[in-house]
Amino acid sequence: MNEGKQLSSNEHKNIKAYYLLIPTVAFEFIFFIVPLVIVFIYSFSQTDPFGRIRFEFTLSNYFRVFTPEFTRTMFRTFSLATISTILCLIVGYPLAYYIGYKEKKYQSLLLMLVIIPFWLSFVTRTYSMISIFSSNGILNQVLAFFGLIKDRPQWLYNWYSVVAGMIYNYLPMAVLPIYASVEKLDKAYLEAAQSLGANKFVTFLKVTLPLTLPGVVAGSILVFIPSVGEFLIPELLGGVDWYMMGNYLWMTFLTIGNYPFGAALSIVLIVIVLLFIAIYSKYFAKEVELGF
Amino acid sequence: MPNRRDFLKFGGFFGLGALAGGGIAYYLLQSEISRLNEALKETYPNLEPELNVYNWYDYVAPGVFEDFTSEFNVKINPSYYGNPDEMFAKVMAGGSGYDVVIASDYKVGEMIPLNLLQRLDFEKIPNFINISEEFVNPLYDPRQEYSLPYMWGTTGIGYNKDVVTEEFEGFELLFEEKKISKYSKKVVLVDEMREVFAAALKYLGYSLNETKEERLIEAKNLIMKIKPHILKFSAEQVKELLISGDVAIALGYSTDVYLAAAQNESIQYKIAKEGGTMWVDNFVLLNEAKNVNSAHKFIDYMLRPSVCAINSNYLFIANPCFETVERGYVSAELAEDQNIYPPEEILQKMEIFKPFTVEEKDRMGQLWVEIKA
Structure with missing residues (x-):
């Protein structure tokens, strides 16, 4: 019988601590769970000719998701997200490592430099790339000034410019978590490894990298997930081959106004991303305790 | 000669006087404004502020x-x-x-x-x-x-007359492989599904409010054929791309092209001889x-x-x-x-978009995705 049981003062404190979670839970409920449920319900409904939702159960929205265009767009989206993530890690890791090993007083300055671009609006940052790389842009003017080019090449509106834009915008997402784990790394381990005869490369491979892996995994997920939903960077910096899932969703909801089909597309996208993350974290979970 | 004390006194009085004068003027102005506002309220008693x-x-x-x-x-x-x-x-x-x-x-x-x-x-x-x-x-x-x-206004062709030196009359500039290929990757189309279809349908001699599937497919195939020559579809950048010279040809709103022309005098606008969107x-x-x-x-x-x-x-x-x-x-x-x-004979060929139902938009939208994806 538990009824008569007195709660210890410690347990009292714990229960009170849970009250602190109320704002978080309420927020998550209203802005995450409820919209997700609405999207889920919409995906099984229909519209009238003017775009109003009719709640009559149908699976037809799901049946028409899997077209060759969907597959192509999905493949393109995941390729872009994967490439961007890998490049962000390749660029971000050495940077985070460098900052993590600097003296404390320089660390905050360097981190500041990583974060400063984030103070600008996302659209402004992306437009600034256009003004640098467009055919009349700063880069071509400088190159022409030094006589390095004759006519003005077009750097933008292709895959490279989209990938460059992605790296530029998402790099801090990779750098910050990696920096956090580099900074936490106990430098005594490195001395131990070296005193046991490991050279610098082996030390990095066997000690530093595994111990900073949680940061790498967190960083890669932080870059990957928003990349999958990205549509503005491909739209502004891409050419005719930029069509991503985000653009497809935008068009289905806003241009066509078919909310049920858009909802079905979103649910399929969410499921695929979750599967992707699940496989990814299962693979890494052996080495890293991430709590996924 | 006034000593310092007198000077300060004089200055002080003058300052106070100016302040008071200013205050009175300000008060009069304010009361005039509020009187006008009252009068206005009487003239238009129902207007919300x-x-x-x-x-x-x-x-x-x-x-x-x-x-x-x-x-x-x-x-x-x-x-x-x-x-x-x-x-x-x-x-x-x-x-x-x-x-x-x-x-x-x-x-x-x-x-x-x-x-x-x-x-x-x-x-x-x-x-x-x-x-x-x-x-x-x-x-x-x-x-x-x-x-x-x-x-x-209308939707038509914006072009850079320094680059597009040949004569053209309408949408053949966009849809004839022979012509468009000369300006490959120097072409922008406005990123509006109905506008792009409208140009293709008009070139094919149909109404831009066409909803018959086979005609829409015909239009889609036409757009697909010229896609390799297009730099991009863009809603917001048509004007900038024309101004910067990144593109020589644009399918766009007359307003955007004229605003571009105001900044780059080589830019011109033309309504296609086939007509187009009004x-x-x-x-x-x-x-x-x-x-x-x-x-x-x-x-x-x-x-x-x-x-x-x-x-x-x-x-x-x-x-x-x-x-x-x-x-x-x-x-x-x-x-x-x-x-x-x-002039009247061109206006005759212009059409206004008919509002589409979701189903009609969906049908065109599916083809639009096939073009884009």
């Missing part, structure tokens, strides 16, 4: 809103959209807080059956009589109950509008021939107000431009 207007970005000449405010003492809070789909989604979601929205023709047609709009009270809009006959009872509002036209932006009043009287006053004010013309002259765009050209309100440069005020 504020009005929320939702409009395309940069789509009213500077000073026009301010003049309205000083005349009627109604403050305008403008909000902007860059794309009609964005506007539609926001209004459809409800609770937008807007009173007057400036909406494209077919969007008006889509908003009416959704009960988003309220009927206009034409007794409160005497300037309604200024609307030219051909804009009355349009396709998208057949009994002219919900909307009144603001400005109108679009009309309209004033509509939302059902949920709170400032209904001010909204009517605002629409009435915007339809004054003089105000119509100020906006036209600033935006390089034609207005639907009667005789603004004949009476010389619109600048001669604009009035004589056949691509802004096209």
Whole structure:
């Protein structure tokens, strides 16, 4: 019988601590769970000719998701997200490592430099790339000034410019978590490894990298997930081959106004991303305790 | 010689005097303003003090809103959209807080059956009589109950005359492989599904409101064929790409091309000989509008021939107000431009978008995805 049981003062404190979670839970409920449920319900409904939702159960929205265009767009989206993530890690890791090993007083300055671009609006940052790389842009003017080019090449509106834009915008997402784990790394381990005869490369491979892996995994997920939903960077910096899932969703909801089909597309996208993350974290979970 | 003390005393008195004078002047001015405001309230007793207007970005000449405010003492809070789909989604979601929205023709047609709009009270809009006959009872509002036209223009070809030196008459420049391939990757098409299909359908000799599947597929194949030569589809960058010289040919709104031409004199605009889209932006009043009287006053004010013309002259765009050209309100440069005020035989070939149902949009949308993906 538990009824008569007195709660210890410690347990009292714990229960009170849970009250602190109320704002978080309420927020998550209203802005995450409820919209997700609405999207889920919409995906099984229909519209009238003017775009109003009719709640009559149908699976037809799901049946028409899997077209060759969907597959192509999905493949393109995941390729872009994967490439961007890998490049962000390749660029971000050495940077985070460098900052993590600097003296404390320089660390905050360097981190500041990583974060400063984030103070600008996302659209402004992306437009600034256009003004640098467009055919009349700063880069071509400088190159022409030094006589390095004759006519003005077009750097933008292709895959490279989209990938460059992605790296530029998402790099801090990779750098910050990696920096956090580099900074936490106990430098005594490195001395131990070296005193046991490991050279610098082996030390990095066997000690530093595994111990900073949680940061790498967190960083890669932080870059990957928003990349999958990205549509503005491909739209502004891409050419005719930029069509991503985000653009497809935008068009289905806003241009066509078919909310049920858009909802079905979103649910399929969410499921695929979750599967992707699940496989990814299962693979890494052996080495890293991430709590996924 | 005045000593320092006298000087300070003098200065002090002078300063105090100036202050007092200024104060009195300020008081008189304020009381005059409030008296005028009172008088204004008596003249227009029903006007609400504020009005929320939702409009395309940069789509009213500077000073026009301010003049309205000083005349009627109604403050305008403008909000902007860059794309009609964005506007539609926001209004459809409800609770937008807007009173007057400036909406494209077919969007008006889509908003009416959704009960988003309220009927206009034409007794409160005497300037309604200024609307030219051909804009009355349009396709998208057949009994002219919900909307009144603001400005109108066309969709056509913008080109850089330094690069495109050959003669062309219409959409063959875009859709003939032989011609377009000379400007490969120097072409931008406006990122509007219906506009791109409209150009292809017109080139094929069909109506731009065609919904027959096989004709739409024909149009799709035509667009697919020239896709390798297109630099990009863009909603917002047409103007910039023309100005910077990144593209030599654009399928775009006349407004965008004219604004580009204002900054780069090599840019020219041409309505295709096949015709094309004639679009009309309209004033509509939302059902949920709170400032209904001010909204009517605002629409009435915007339809004054003089105000119509100020906006036209600033935006390089034609207005639907009667005789603004004949009476010389619109600048001669604009009035004589056949691509802004096209002659009758070209106007005959222009069409206004018919509002599509979701099903019709979906059918075209599926083909549009096939083009893009």
